[in-house]
Structures are given as structure tokens and as C-alpha cells.
Amino acid sequence: MRKIFSKKLLLISSLVATVSAGVLWACGGGDWDEYGVSAYTPEAFVDSAYRPFFYSDMFYYEMGHDVQHIYRFNDEVVADWKTYLKRPASDTELRYFLLTASLGMVDSVIANAAKKLPGNIGDMYLVKEKSSKKVAAFFHFLYYAKANENYAAPFHYYWDYQEETAPLKLDEEQLKSRAEMEVEMKKAKDNFIAQRYFFQVVRAYFFDGEFAQCISFYETNKSRFPENALAARALSYVAGAYYKQKNYAQANYLFSRVYDAGVKFKTVAHYSFHPQEEADWQQTLALSKSVDEKVTLWHLLGIYFDEEKAIREIYTLQPKSDKLDLLLARLINKQEIESNTESTAYGGGNYSPGKDSLSKSALKLVSEIADAGKISKPYMWQLSAGYLHFINQDFNKAAAYYQKAQQAMPATDLPQAQLRLLVLMNHIAGMNKMDKKNEDFLLKDLVWLQSVSDGSIPHFRFANAYDWIKSRMAGLYARQHDELRSEFFVHRDSFYENPLMVASLKTFLLNKNPTAFEQYCKTIYPLSARDIAEFQYIVLSYEDKIDAALKLADSTTDGGELPGNPFNGNIKDCHDCDHAAPQKVKYTKIGLLQKMQEMKENITAGKDVYNNSLLLGNAFYNMTHYGNARFFYECAVIGSYHYAPDAIPSSFRKMLLNQSNAKHYYKKALAAAVTAEQKAKMTYLILKCERNEWYNKQYENGSLDGWSEAGMPPINFVSLIPFKNTKYYEDIIEECGYFRSYLGKNK
């Protein structure tokens, strides 16, 4: 498509890489969190051991996938040896030998005298003491452990076919080493050493694909060793061996045992837990030897698939189990997400629980358990029941549960904050108007919520709830036609369309003796009286009330220099060219207005009407979105960097696109023009304004947006023809391709 006036409508060259920006109107930061839209913080009640299983978009909460497999037990391994050796060996030495040293280095240490080793090694305490009984056993074991490390913690090149698809088998050396380690285990009198060989052998059988032997070796020898973390690590391989044998019932049972072996085992055991068919799941349940074990099985099923069913089962088996806490938190977090409707009745809050999608069976279950009070944390269940009733819009029931929860709620920050937030939400949900009484009632909590917005209570999920609270309050104010107070809670650009409202907002912000509630409103509003004043004089300027504008403007609202000469009026619109051109006089916003006022006075006095009108026309032209002085209107209210008309908030779009001021002064100049050159110029500049008006219409009727190329505006150049002998006419031909093509078609 041909270009018009040598430029597309989008005069964006200087702004290509920017996006429109304005005030960051409050909208909670919570909507992108991995837990989704939430006002219920599991950290308030659930043991941190279960943290990875908090409900989240990620596989594991705040973790994603568990990739710690190779490093998980490094610290424990070092600590265990340190305790065992009872020598002043530093952690650095132990870490070096256990985690870093190569097999070759361990071999050298065993084979050579300390003084023959490199200084940094030979001087180590462990090396000097290597013939003492325990240290010798340490190095002896280490030799085997290093020799068997490569299959358990392999290095991947990834792109080698043989390497990547090699069958799960140990090589000859490793097989020999496994046999020797069995002997070492048997002959070791020291159980600490023996257990380490035991673990190595179990692991070696597993990586050799000898699953039956892995299981039988473990079973034959396990009773010799304590049930510590190393035993659980061995058990993990045995569970894996059952899994490989497709004995899912036994595998899943053992994984559940591993799950209970400690915090570090939880993710890996959970990840491996996979019942396949109902029959193997029933067998797994039958394998459990105690209530505790059965509880863990249901707990795992609950995390993966079905919190409600698991809660029912565990509650029957062991109502005081802390494994219920996690499942309850997950159930509530899921209910929050599922019952949230995307939009609110008013404002832009994204937290909006709706009763329709709430699971009624969850509501019933949680209420019943809360009522019975047999659990270990009744306050958590009461609070949760209250929250579900809140979602169900039964605010009285919610309040009753919250009241019960309050009685035993722990006095620590997070549980208290959680309760306070939910109670506040319930209050607001139950209100059907906003008056002084309600404002005073809410004030303390609102101020508190504002004060914790700095993140001072770690993990606390308040942001979505705070948005929702503001949105509810804004809605109530709007219903009562209190547009001003509504604006404080949810901003709408349309508020600024009404000058009276804007004035009342400024008065409100300037009030030196606000009530406590008014002070809170001022605190949460992102704009100051100064910002409002700047907006006001900008609006007056576009109404051609320059003197009134100047009365409102002062140095605090001036806002820097305009990038180009606002009095330029060229054939082509080129912001970059105007901004790059040398300028003798630089104008600020107020400087521009003062000059414009001077020109207006000159016109009134009949002084050089043509030139003053022309320059005023240019200034008004440049103040629109089409001109080189967009900077004039950029402010906190309107925003800045509007790359295209659609990026301007709709409430201000008409004002910033309007050509009538420019046209008015160009017409005045035309009327005062004497020479043909002057007339040609004014005729052309008026046509340019009309072109823009045509574009504006395209925007209004929706046939154009900021990203598409504009069509050809139907400009009637015929009014220029009488001036074809002027130089200005020649210049237009030179610079304006559209005009050239017009002449070509209309010879």
C-alpha cells in the first residue's frame, strides 16, 4: 500500500521499542503466583516437611521438579562420618574425600606414605592418620564407594548411542567389587562400616538389574542395622526393585515407608508412588502393618488424586494425624481455584469466589470434622470450614466458624493474619452499603492490610484478597453514587472525564485534616494532588482555556522540556526529525502555554494575526497525538508512550486526537493571509488536519487499529490547485507522495 504524506499514520519511529505506560494502578501481585488465586496460606498451619506438596501449578511447590537425586544426602554422609571418626577432621577434608576426590586419589592415599603425596593432600589430618583403625576403614570403604559411583551418579554426554542405551548391567570390575563388598560387610565388626557396605551392595544389585537378589540380600541382612536414613536409602532401592518386577503392591507399600523416613525422602518417595490397578492398591493397603502405615498410604493417595476420600479414610483411622493438615490445605486451595470466577461484578479484581463450583461434599466433610473436634488442630478446620461457607456465601455460618477458630488460634503472626484476613473478607461480603459506621468498623483491618503489603509476613497470601476487598468496596460506593470513594478503591479512567469529580478528588487529597478513614484512602491512592493539578491544566489547555490553565500550573507541575519545537508546522509529520532538529528556544509545558497565551493576546489585539494564528495552530496540532509534542499531555493520569491511538486510555482519546483547535487557528490564519504563499500553506495545513479527522473516524468506527496500515484518506486537494504557482505548492509536490499521485490521476 502506498504511504500517505510519506509516513504511515503511525508516527511511532521514536517510540517503537516502548509500550504505553502510566501509573501502576493497584492490582495485586498475586495473580501470577504458582498457587494461583488464593487467600488461604498453607504455611499458616501445615508442617514445613509437607511444603513440596502444597497445591501449586508446579510439580512441587516452590521447587518444580526434584532434581536433587545426586546431592540430596551429601551433608548427612559427611556428618555421619564426622561423628563416627570422632577425630578433629575438618568438614573440608571430609567433603573433599567423600564428595570430590577421584578413585585414583583415594587409591594413592591408601598406597603411598603421606609425605609422598602432594603437599595439600599429604598435610591433611585424615591422610596423616590413615593407619589408625577407623581412618583406615574409612579409606578402605571409600575406595569401593568411588569404584561404584559411576552407575549411581553417572555423567551424561547424552549423544552417544551405546552409552545411552547400554543395558542395566555392571561390568566385570564392578561385579568383583560387589562380591568383595559383601565379604567386607560380613567381616566388619563395626556396624557403622558394615551398614555402608550393605547399602553399597543393595544398590549394586539394583543397578545390575538383579532385582530379586537386591530384595533377598536386603531382607537377609537388614535386621543387623538400625533404622536410620541409610537404611531408608537402601529400602528405596528395594522398593524400586519391586517396581521393576511389576510388583506394584509391594513397591508402593515400601515407597510409603520411605516417605515416612524423613523430610528428605518425601518428594522422591511420592514421585515413585504409582498404584496401577485397583487390585494392587487394595493389596498395598493390606500390606500395611499399622494404622500409621495405612494413614501414610491414604495420605499419598490424597496428595495425588483425591483429598476428600483420603481425609475421610485418615479421619476414621487416626483423626489426630498431621497428615490430615496437608490434605485439608490442598482441598481448600483447590476449592478456591475451582470456585473462582474470572471476573467480578465490579472493577478488575481477579479473586471472586463463587458458590456454584464449590464442592458441596467438601463443605460438608470439613464442617463435620470441624464440629466433631477430634482433630489435632481444630482451629485450622474451623477456619477452613468458615472459608468454605464464605465461598458458599453463607456469611453467618462462616462468622460462627471463625469465632470458634479464634479461641485456640496460635498467637503467631501467620495464623493470626490468616484468620484476620478471612474475617475481614467475611465482614465485607456481608455488608450491603458503605457508611461511616462500616468505614470505621473496617478501618483498622484495612490499615493493617495496607501495612502488611510490604511482605512483612512471609508467605502470607493477601494480595488477591485485598484486591477483592477493594473491588467490593468500590462496588458498594458506586452503587451509592459515591464516585469519589469508589475511585480510591478501584480506579477507572472514566472518573477523570468529569471535571467536577476531578476537582473534588483534588480537594480531598489536599485536605489537611482528613479523618482516619480519609487518610487511609489517600494512602492507597497512587496519585497526589499535584498529579491531579497537572491533569487539570492539561485538560484546560485542550479546551483552549490557556489563561485558566496557566493559573493552575506551577513549577511543581511543569514536568521538563518538550523534545521538539512545538511551533513547527511541516508538510510531513516527523517526530524524530523535529526532536533531532536544533532548537534555539526550548519550551517546557508551562513555557509553551505562556507563549501561546502571548500569541492569543496578540491576536485579540490584532497584532500580526496571520503569524500568531499559524503558530498557535501549529502548537495545538503538535499537542495532539499526531504532533511532535505528545510530551505535553504525558502525565500520571493519562500515562505516556502511547504507541498508537488505541494505547491511549479511551477516556482521553478524543481529547488527544481532536483537530479542531489546530483547524480553528489555521482557518484564522487563512483568513488573515495576504500572499498566495501564505494561503497555500494554510490550505495545506487545514487539509492535513482533515486527513487526521478521517483517521480518527476510522478508529471510532473500529475499522482501524494501531497495528494495521491505514488506507488512503479521501483528501480533496482541489483547494490547493489555485496556488499551483507558489513555491509552497512545489514543496508539497516534492515532499508529499500522495499529493503527487493525486496530481497524476487528476491531470
Next chain:
Amino acid sequence: MIFRKSGFVFALLASLVVLFSCSSKKTKPAVSFYYWRTELSLKKNEKAALKENQVSAIYLRCFDIVYDEKLKRAVPHAILRFRDTELVAQIVPVVFIKNQVFLELDSNGIDTLAEHTFLLLEQINQSQSISAKELQIDCDWTQKTSENYFHFLRLLKQKLGAKPRSFPAAKLSATIRLHQIKYAGLQGVPPVDKGVLMFYNMGKINGSPVSSVYDRNLSRSYLAALNKYPLPLDFALPVFAWGIHLRRGQVIELLNKMDSRDFANKNEFEANGKSRFIAKQSVFKNGFYFKAGDEIKVEEIEAQDFESMAEDLTEHYKRPIEQLIFYDLDSINISRYEKDIFKKVATDF
């Protein structure tokens, strides 16, 4: 005048030749299969299907390429292990590449990836004494990744051009999704010798009555662009089935390799209209957990669907069709059909 006349005669002759070649092009396409498991080990009915249907080639997924976020590089994933080495059909190695790979890598990364990919393919071919006549790349590229992806393909083509032992005179082909045909102008045409149109996965995976795998009405919106596509095309047709696990109307997961036979006439499930089932109680099955009340929508291709595919594809693709590739060779899939159905489908084309 003379010139004009002879010109006319020539034109007439030419049109006869065209007519003649049109009528002679109607040879039926060869039947091939994709093999998409991670271990090549054919079950009895899979071997039988190869024989019964005179299958000419197995398009063998050799490995995937994924982007490893932690290593910050592309790595092969699920490399194929061979258990069966005696195969009745020709082997065409296929590599599936996640589109993300081409989003993440820069031009140097692509060069290295092409090197690695080709070396690994050569290793695989050599390990099984395969000399392949074709190499196929499968990637759901987008407008954003087309530049990187096409660069990668050009590098592979160069390597094939050197006629290495395991790929003597091999062609390079690429899979094409329906949207890539429809929006060829935007998404570009891959620099390969031929394309394989994946004539499936055309709809949204959801609980609606429309199948996401194949729906005749949906497919029609793509067909108009078929004949204009600049590459010669083979057609990949679906024989797989899966279930869509729904809870309160929302998709929970895909139930791979499960079909109506898994749910029909089972105590734990009841039928709820055609190809739909409801879990009567909470239950584990095939490693999936169904909550009481959950719904399963089974999507499977029926024998008559092949007839409509043949009708539509031959109507809109006027060039010779050399090959149909069925996705995928798997005992569960083929056991839903008559033994020689694939051969018969080819006669409809």
C-alpha cells in the same frame, strides 16, 4: 498460420499426454507404519499386520530432542532400544523435536544440534546395519521457530547430500500439521524433499462431542489449501485411540492407549452415550485414578472414517499419493480393526 497450426497440434498432444499420465497415476499408495515406542520389540499381531498389509516401511522414532532447562542445551530423550533386529520392512529413522528447542537455541546451537543429531542417527543405523532411504523430522514448528528449524533442516540435507554409508541417497522429509498447510504463507514451507501431512489431532481436546483426533467437518476447513502446498505429500492417518479424562467437564489428563474396550461392560464404569463412560466408584485402572463421577470420552477411529478420509484427501489432493503412514503400529491399536484393513484403505486412495 503454419506456426499457429502446429502450435495447436502440439498443445493438443500435450493435453493428451497430461490426460494419459493422469489416468495412469492411479497406482495405490504403499502402506507404512509409524513405530513410536521406546523399545523396538514387535508383538505377534504387530508382525502379522506388517505381513498381511504388505507394509513397505516402518517409520521408526529413534529419539526425541528436548530442551533441558537445567543444562541449557538440547539433549536426546527416550532413545530407541532394539530388541527385534529382524524386520520385514524398510526402516526410515524419525526424530521428534520439541518446538521449544528451536525457541531456545541460537544459530551456533543449531549447528551443534545438527551435528549431534546426525552422528547419533548414524550410530543407530550402523548398530543395526540400516541403510535408510529417507530421514524424517517431526516438529510442530511455528512462525517464530521456522527460521531456526528450517536452518536445521538445511544442515541435515547437506549431510545427507554427502551420501554417508548409513544414508545412501536418502531423502529428507518432514511432518506437516494441518495448520501449517492452511497458513503456509505465515509459517513457511520446510526445505525438505517431501512432507507428510498428519491428518489427525485437528480439534481441541475437551469434553465436547467433537473428536479432537479426527472430525470430518473440522478437517474440511483445512483441505482447500492442500493442493496448493508446494511440497509433495504423503499422508499420515490415525489408528490410535485415547481417552480424555474429564472431571466436572474439565480435562484432567489424556488416557493413552485406552479405548472403549477398557470401559465398556466393566463394573466400575457405566456407558453414557456413544464412546462416553462414567466412573461409578473411585478406582485405579491402567495407572490412572478415576474418581466416582468422572467422565471418560474415548476418541477412536472407526473403519468407515478411513473411507471419508480417502474421499476428502483424493478430492483435494490431485497429485499422486505415494504412501500412507499409519500412526502407530501397536498391538492395542491394530487389534481394533480387521487384520488387512490397512491394505484395503490404500485401495480407496
